[in-house]
Amino acid sequence: MLFLMEQMNAPWIRRYSRGMLIRTFGLLVALGCAVLAQDMAAVEKNWAGRVLANDLAALDKIMTPDIIYAHASGVIDTKAQYLDKLRQKRQVYKSLEHQKIDTRMHGSTAITHSIVRVTGTNPAGPFDDKVMMIHVWIKHGSEWRLAAHQTTRIQ
Helix, strand or coil: CCCHHHCCCCCCHHHHHHHHCCCCHHHHHHHHHHHHHHHHHHHHHHHHHHHHHCCHHHHHHHEEEEEEEEEECCECCCCCHHHHHCCCCCCCCEEEEEEEEEEEECCEEEEEEEEEEEEECCCCCCEEEEEEEEEEEECCCCEEEEEEEEEEEEE
């Protein structure tokens, strides 16, 4: 038994254990990031579902009171203005399909960068756009809240 205890303190064991610890920690961090990215993809898709369903109560809850909602057209809406457009059917979405979602975590803030195809109608008429979309999500308790939305038309 004494021999085993002495061997546990041997430098090669300490180096091996330190290396294993570092690799294990790295793996856990990578797995945690992958889980958060999957979580944020689900949050994004939930937001898209609420937009498509014109679910104003859910969108009111999802968005922060001071959200910056910037459209690809250059129009910037407050929360009240955007929800009013949806309520009055001046902005109607037929489809909103995420083709790619990337996530960056910064503490309790998540930034999602997506490529999205979106169709519908607005005061300018029908639209069928491929856009790059950035969302800033803030964690409030157990809920993710949308603090900023920006889209840019791409080809």
